[in-house]
Amino acid sequence: MPQLSLHTPVGDITVSEEDGAIVALDWGWGRDQAETPLLLRARAQLNAYFDGELLEFDLPLAPAGTAYRRRVWDALCRIPPGQTRTYGDIARSAGGSPRSVGGANGCNPIPILIPCHRVVAGSGIGGYSGGDGLPTKRYLLALETRALQARARKAPLPGQG
Structure with a gap:
């Protein structure tokens, strides 16, 4: 599963993608890094959020759950x-x-x-x-x-x- 990490004011976070959607955001630095178009978009939006420039995300999400x-x-x-x-x-x-x-x-x-x-x-x-x-x-x-x-x-x- 492709993942990309970034430094934030609340610690390092790692975003994971599967089948064209974000499926996880975890605290910590991921072992493997992949710069897919979706993960790059997620990183850019998260950076803008932490810079106070973006308040609403526009990313496909697919959380696994009941x-x-x-x-x-x-x-x-x-x-x-x-x-x-x-x-x-x-x-x-x-x-x-x-x-x-x-x-x-x-x-x-x-x-x-x-x-x-x-x-x-x-x-x-x-x-x-x-x-x-x-x-x-x-x-x-x-x-x-x-x-x-x-x-x-x-x-x-x-x-x-």
Whole structure:
């Protein structure tokens, strides 16, 4: 399976491709590196994301999982950048319980691209199993908030653009 690694502010990550779609994003540096057109596109989009220039990814994703987990991951992809939803919100959208949503998040094979970091507990930030855990989750949420604020500052006033 072709994979390509890159350095990011949350550590090294490796993106994997299979049959023309991204199937995994893992923390750490992959042993084998392949610069396929899709993996190069993924690397460019991830670099732009970490530079605060891109908030939504345009990549074909094919996460392996049960039908329920795929429903949860689809719901995660509908959370706008810079916003959060609770585990209960996602459970109401995808079915199941807040706990089962947490389990699906923990099994998300393509974190960041499938934004499980945007799901929080009703009583606080909740958990995160990627990178360094909660510091990584906080970093990703803050990154998106800063990028949105920067865009808002650059936006022309109504009638000026």
